[in-house]
Every structure is written in C-alpha cells, then in structure tokens.
Amino acid sequence: MIQETIVITQNSSGVAHIAPMGVHTQTAGDEFIILPFRPSTTLNNLLESKTAVINYCDDVRVFAGCLTGRRDWPLKAAEKINGQVLDCALAHTEVELVRVEDDETRPKLFCKAVHTVNHAPFKGFNRAQYSVLEAAILVSRLNMLPLEKIQAELDYLRIGLEKTAGGRELEAWGWLMTIIEKHIAYVASQPEAGATIAEAKP
Ligand SMILES: Cc1cc2nc3c(=O)[nH]c(=O)nc-3n(C[C@H](O)[C@H](O)[C@H](O)COP(=O)(O)O)c2cc1C
Structure with a gap:
C-alpha cells in the first residue's frame, strides 16, 4: 500500500526539508519504504541523518505548496528523534533508516517506526x-x-x-x-x- 504523506528530513546543520512522498507501508506495521527519485534532498538528508518524520496531513495546501515553491510550513520539534514535525499534521511517525537498496534512479530507503503520535481526528474522505x-x-x-x-x-x-x-x-x-x-x-x-x-x- 502507498500512503501519500509529507516527509520531513534535516541536513547536518538542522535545516528541515519538507517533501510530499508516497510511502510504501502495510495497513498495520512499523516498516516504511521511502522512494525518492534522484536527485533528491530527502534522499541526501536521510542518508546523512538516518532519521525522518512521516506526517499524515489533510491540509492539501502543503502538498500543492511544496510543488509550487511554498515550502515554508510551520514546524515543531519531534519527540524521540532529532527532527521536525508539521504543525498541521493529524498524526506523525518518527522513523529511523534501517537499510538502503541502492538504485541509480530511485533508491529504496527501508525505515522503521520509533514513535507515532496522534494530534487531531481524521474527519473522513474528501x-x-x-x-x-x-x-x-x-x-x-x-x-x-x-x-x-x-x-x-x-x-x-x-x-x-x-x-x-x-x-x-x-x-x-x-x-x-x-x-x-x-x-x-x-x-x-x-x-x-x-x-x-x-x-x-x-
Ligand atoms: C502526492 C505526491 C507524492 C509524491 N511521491 C514522491 C515519491 O515517492 N518520490 C519522489 O521522489 N517524489 C515524489 N513526489 C514529488 C516530490 O515531492 C518532489 O519532486 C520533491 O521535490 C522531491 O524532491 P526532494 O526530495 O529533492 O524535495 C510526490 C509528489 C506528490 C504531490
């Protein structure tokens, strides 16, 4: 199953990078595969920091904004890893990189959940x-x-x-x-x- 999420990574200076990503997952489980197309800041940051935050978000302006040069969305500190969470996320999962399957077009970054938090209710499909x-x-x-x-x-x-x-x-x-x-x-x-x-x- 692929969930459309907002993945937030950080570079070594702590600068956050926000990107919509289709994350491969199971309906229940703590494994996630993030698949960035090269070249990708998400890829570089994840390889460097070994952590990311997967945000579940129903404010579609964040998805459209990132694709149209509007990447400056309010963030707050993650709870268990050194990372940033989208302020408007309904929930988020903090993940650690476990394994990389390299590929010259689209590497597979296998991650495992270390912490998940709910912030607001899911109010149905739209x-x-x-x-x-x-x-x-x-x-x-x-x-x-x-x-x-x-x-x-x-x-x-x-x-x-x-x-x-x-x-x-x-x-x-x-x-x-x-x-x-x-x-x-x-x-x-x-x-x-x-x-x-x-x-x-x-
Ligand atoms: C719903 C949605 C899902 C996306 N999924 C992916 C993805 O799985 N991999 C990817 O490389 N780009 C994906 N994109 C495009 C990236 O968000 C965009 O190209 C972004 O800038 C990725 O590059 P970056 O890591 O350098 O920011 C998706 C975009 C949208 C709107």
Whole structure:
C-alpha cells in the first residue's frame, strides 16, 4: 500500500526539508519504504541523518505548496528523534533508516517506526483533496506527459473539486493551475519536443 504523506528530513546543520512522498507501508506495521527519485534532498538528508518524520496531513495546501515553491510550513520539534514535525499534521511517525537498496534512479530507503503520535481526528474522505493530490502529482510529472493527457485528467479532477472543495482545497488547486497554465502556454509556443517546465518557469 502507498500512503501519500509529507516527509520531513534535516541536513547536518538542522535545516528541515519538507517533501510530499508516497510511502510504501502495510495497513498495520512499523516498516516504511521511502522512494525518492534522484536527485533528491530527502534522499541526501536521510542518508546523512538516518532519521525522518512521516506526517499524515489533510491540509492539501502543503502538498500543492511544496510543488509550487511554498515550502515554508510551520514546524515543531519531534519527540524521540532529532527532527521536525508539521504543525498541521493529524498524526506523525518518527522513523529511523534501517537499510538502503541502492538504485541509480530511485533508491529504496527501508525505515522503521520509533514513535507515532496522534494530534487531531481524521474527519473522513474528501474528493477535492483527492483532486488536489492528483493534480500535484501531474505537476511533478509535467515534462513527461502530453498536453492532451494533462487536460483530460484535469477535466475529470475538476468534477470532484467543484462539488466538494473547501477554502484550503480551492487555494491549493489555484496554485497548481497557475503552474500548469504556464506550462501549457510555454509548450504551445515551443512545439518542438524537449520543452520543459523548468524552462517555462518565470
Ligand atoms: C502526492 C505526491 C507524492 C509524491 N511521491 C514522491 C515519491 O515517492 N518520490 C519522489 O521522489 N517524489 C515524489 N513526489 C514529488 C516530490 O515531492 C518532489 O519532486 C520533491 O521535490 C522531491 O524532491 P526532494 O526530495 O529533492 O524535495 C510526490 C509528489 C506528490 C504531490
């Protein structure tokens, strides 16, 4: 099973790094596999510090924010490891790195839970949150996807968003759409293969 979480790591100077990551886990159990694509600050920090905090969070602005240059979310100190916890997390798990299966594209970082804390109740599923998560994943893969696929997926995701969103979901969606619209405008103006979102950024 893959859970979409916010992974927070720290470098040797104690600077926190916040990144959405799909963490492989079981419904019950204390093993987690974090799979960062190289190059990755999460990967570098985890290899260095051997610890991370996995945050379970229903404020989808954190997911969309990290993908759109808004990484400055309020944090507090972890309880059992030297690390940082997302202030708005519903719960978090502090993990230690146990083993690495190296790979030139996507290493597997096997971690074990050392401490889990609940902060607030889970209040149920929300379709707009799903829409924002999927749109954030689209943004992380813009370079690899044809424009027609991006448009088709957004048309579908917009249905759940428009029916069920609250303010946080609408704000997060807006940030993502700004990036996607810039990308579409750029690709439309540069039809040759190889156009990238990096080039499309302002
Ligand atoms: C829901 C979601 C899940 C993601 N899962 C992963 C993942 O498992 N591995 C990864 O490398 N990037 C993942 N990403 C993209 C990263 O969050 C993003 O590229 C980030 O900057 C990773 O690089 P970093 O470690 O250098 O921050 C995901 C993004 C989203 C929105």
